[in-house]
Amino acid sequence: MSLFNFEFQIKTKIIFGENKIEKLNDSLESFGVKRIMLVVDKGIIEAGLIDKVEKILKKSDFEYFIFDQVKPDPTIEIVNSGIKFLLENKVDALVAVGGGSPIDTAKAIRASFSNVELADKISVDKLPLITIPTTSGSGSEVTKAVVIKDENTKKKFAVADENLAPDISIVDPIMTKTLPPQLTAIGGMDALSHCIESYVSHAAVLPFEMIATKGIEMVKNYLRPAVGNGNNMEARAGMSLASLFGGISLSNCGLGLVHAISHPLGGQFNIPHGLANTMILPYVMEFNIIANPAKFANIAYLFGVNIENMTEMEAACKGIEEIKKIKKDIGLDYSLNDFGVDKFEYIAELALKEKLMLKSNPRSIEKKDIIKILRRAY
Numbered sequence: 001m002s003l004f005n006f007e008f009q010i011k012t013k014i015i016f017g018e019n020k021i022e023k024l025n026d027s028l029e030s031f032g033v034k035r036i037m038l039v040v041d042k043g044i045i046e047a048g049l050i051d052k053v054e055k056i057l058k059k060s061d062f063e064y065f066i067f068d069q070v071k072p073d074p075t076i077e078i079v080n081s082g083i084k085f086l087l088e089n090k091v092d093a094l095v096a097v098g099g100g101s102p103i104d105t106a107k108a109i110r111a112s113f114s115n116v117e118l119a120d121k122i123s124v125d126k127l128p129l130i131t132i133p134t135t136s137g138s139g140s141e142v143t144k145a146v147v148i149k150d151e152n153t154k155k156k157f158a159v160a161d162e163n164l165a166p167d168i169s170i171v172d173p174i175m176t177k178t179l180p181p182q183l184t185a186i187g188g189m190d191a192l193s194h195c196i197e198s199y200v201s202h203a204a205v206l207p208f209e210m211i212a213t214k215g216i217e218m219v220k221n222y223l224r225p226a227v228g229n230g231n232n233m234e235a236r237a238g239m240s241l242a243s244l245f246g247g248i249s250l251s252n253c254g255l256g257l258v259h260a261i262s263h264p265l266g267g268q269f270n271i272p273h274g275l276a277n278t279m280i281l282p283y284v285m286e287f288n289i290i291a292n293p294a295k296f297a298n299i300a301y302l303f304g305v306n307i308e309n310m311t312e313m314e315a316a317c318k319g320i321e322e323i324k325k326i327k328k329d330i331g332l333d334y335s336l337n338d339f340g341v342d343k344f345e346y347i348a349e350l351a352l353k354e355k356l357m358l359k360s361n362p363r364s365i366e367k368k369d370i371i372k373i374l375r376r377a378y
């Protein structure tokens with residue numbers, strides 16, 4: 001596809017900056033709503049982040065209802081109980097506060113794709129949805145995708161639809177300040193995976209390549225300092241931007257083989273999503289290089305490597321070394337062996353079913369390639 005043919009749309013209004021959380025009431029009032037469902041997990045309550053949101057809501061005359069049953073890797077059951085909660089409390093807007101899990105849950109509740117019977121009773125897809133991310137990584141605050149797990153089969157499935165995109169995302173880096181170093185590291189590597197996969201994607205086009213490459217630069221500049229000192233607000237803001245840029249880019253250009261493999265790894269072995277990505281990213285990059293050496297060389301350049309006297313292939317390999325370095329520096333130097341990952345054949349079969357992820361991967365893939373990548377990451 002030529003770089004110069006594209007459609008460009010971001011459905012979500014983004015309000016970005018420190019203390020922008022204060023804009024929540026104005027945003028809700030713009031929809032003329034009164035009864036708000038807050039979608040959170042227990043961690044958000046324990047970290048006191050919900051208090052900040054409640055304090056703001058109390059300044060106006062909203063009624064709000066807290067749905068706190070979200071767990072990591074949201075399941076169909078949790079989404080269905082959220083739909084019941086929504087109906088019981090007759091809410092007219094949703095506000096998701098948290099990482100990828102509460103946000104994905106809220107998006108799925110609104111779209112109610114998992115329960116047609118209940119969905120028929122109320123047009124939940126008309127309810128406004130505002131997202132307030134408290135992590136930097138998933139990009140879910142701005143994407144038109146959700147990942148939901150089927151508890152029975154332990155399989156995760158990704159759904160992408162324009163109607164899933166939130167109406168407004170209030171990205172306030174202060175909301176990420178209390179995120180512990182390891183979660184900062186894991187989320188940051190998820191953002192990096194989004195930026196890299198959408199940049200090298202088949203479907204990448206110029207405006208989103210610009211956004212994705214800026215996201216890569218943000219990770220290069222700010223992930224180490226954000227992990228090193230969570231109070232560094234410049235680093236926190238940089239990582240909030242990396243997450244946002246990754247989300248915008250992946251929504252429009254798709255992802256690739258890293259996510260196709262990390263979904264079954266997460267589903268079958270309960271490995272946190274960003275960590276699964278981190279373990280396989282360098283080896284998927286090695287595999288994909290020959291499909292677009294120039295772009296992989298540019299990744300090295302974005303990581304600050306002097307590529308002047310190198311061939312594209314040499315530079316591309318240096319880029320992978322940079323990924324391995326950052327992974328080590330932020331304390332995520334794990335391999336699949338550490339998580340008891342086995343059943344490579346089965347994981348490879350599940351990865352091949354991730355059609356949504358694979359269709360934009362730059363290189364065509366066979367089962368044996370995935371098994372080889374899993375062995376390299378072991």
Ligand SMILES: [Fe+2]
Binds near residue numbers: 194
């Ligand atoms: Fe991801």
